[in-house]
Amino acid sequence: MGIIGWILLGLIAGAIAKAIHKGNEPGGILATMVVGILGAILGGVIASAVGVGDIDSFFSIGTWLIAIGGALLLLFIYNAVTSGGGRRSVTHG
Numbered sequence: 001m002g003i004i005g006w007i008l009l010g011l012i013a014g015a016i017a018k019a020i021h022k023g024n025e026p027g028g029i030l031a032t033m034v035v036g037i038l039g040a041i042l043g044g045v046i047a048s049a050v051g052v053g054d055i056d057s058f059f060s061i062g063t064w065l066i067a068i069g070g071a072l073l074l075l076f077i078y079n080a081v082t083s084g085g086g087r088r089s090v091t092h093g
Contacts, residue, residue, distance in 0.1 A: 006037055007037070009067055010040060010067075012063045013040055013070075014031075014032040014034070014035040017038025018035070020068075021076070027085050035075065036071050037071075038071075039068070039069075040066065040071070043067055043071070043073070051052055061085060086087065
């Protein structure tokens, strides 16, 4: 898959992941593309490591599911890191 394929895959997978995951994500088209591309890479590495597939073809449903899953994982990690592990301080006043 060429660079244009990775950009398109990242943009679409990132947008789908953001639509599925309701949380505090970085915004903008560039951030969506980066989340999608990094998610596709992360998903591909994990899928290859456990032997369930890899990212090899733009038109493969497996490629899309792996990319979206990886992007969702990145969004969950982002929210866990930026929310302080779910702890919020309460101000009484």
